[in-house]
Amino acid sequence: MRSPRRDNPEARMPLMEHLRELRNRLTKAAIALVLGAVVGFVFYDQIWDFLTEPYCSLPDSQVVEGGGCSLIVTGPFDAFFVAFKIWLFAGALITAPLWLYQLWAFAAPALHGREKKYAYIFAPLAGILFVSGAVLAYTITALALQMLFGFLPEDADPYLTLGEYLDYMLIMMGMFGIGFVMPLLIILLNIVGILPHEAIAKWRRAIIFGAFLAAAVITPAEPISMLALAIPLIVLFELAELFCFLNDRRHKRNDPTSGLGDDEISELDETPSELDELEEVDGREDKRP
Secondary structure, rough: OOOOHOOOOOOOOOOHHHHHHHHHHHHHHHHHHHHHHHHHHHHHHHHHHHHHHHOOOOHOOOOOOOOOEEOOOOOOOOHHHHHHHHHHHHHHHHHHHHHHHHHHHHHHHHHHHHHHHHHHHHHHHHHHHHHHHHHHHHHHHHHHHHHOOOOOOOOOOOOHHHHHHHHHHHHHHHHHHHHHHHHHHHHHHHHHOOOOOHHHHHHHHHHHHHHHHHHHHHHHHHHHHHHHHHHHHHHHHHHHHHHHHHHHHHHHHOOOOOOOOOOOOOOOOOOOOOOHHHHHHHHHHHHHO
């Protein structure tokens, strides 16, 4: 009995089959996310202690009598929404290999062999870069908050709400992680031939300015977070540009038509081909009486 994969090597399906496949993949990803959220519910206290440790390590955070962090709630549902965000955050991280695999399994049949090979390489690198960016954001949180608290008047105390602090941490870690992955996207677009190095070099100044601008918009109004995001982004971008330069030069060196203008003609190969020989034989037969 022949396998469906051999009967349909290109994995062609009608639109409704694609929609059913997408629904099944999303359902499995959602189940994995829910199971991960259960794990986040079980270890909620440990995760919360980890996220609040940068803030609680600051002397300015311990303004409540008896010690402890001065994180407060201003509404009856604030505590629940904070806990719900942490459950989902933990569930998304814990089950990332599972739901990412479901997305990959849906898109993989449409990729060619070369594209799949690059995806196997770039997927782990993207995960490493994202985690590196999130770790950097977590590391500089205490310094960034301490600088922000330095603008407080002497008779003011920094009381943050649970929701404000959690949103700050998640946004910072998420944006740093995404920012670290963007240079990898540039390399991927260059490899598949969409983004040549000439275009990157042409827009280098604009990209560097955009990195500083994005860092200033994403991070709080203090220089530590902005520089901590902008400088690694520029370094990673320069490394990506260097890779694109070397990759394009390798392609040009292996391409015999590179360097020829539009009005230039390459050298003709005057060696007779098999088709010419067949036409010559047919011509001789037609001349026979």
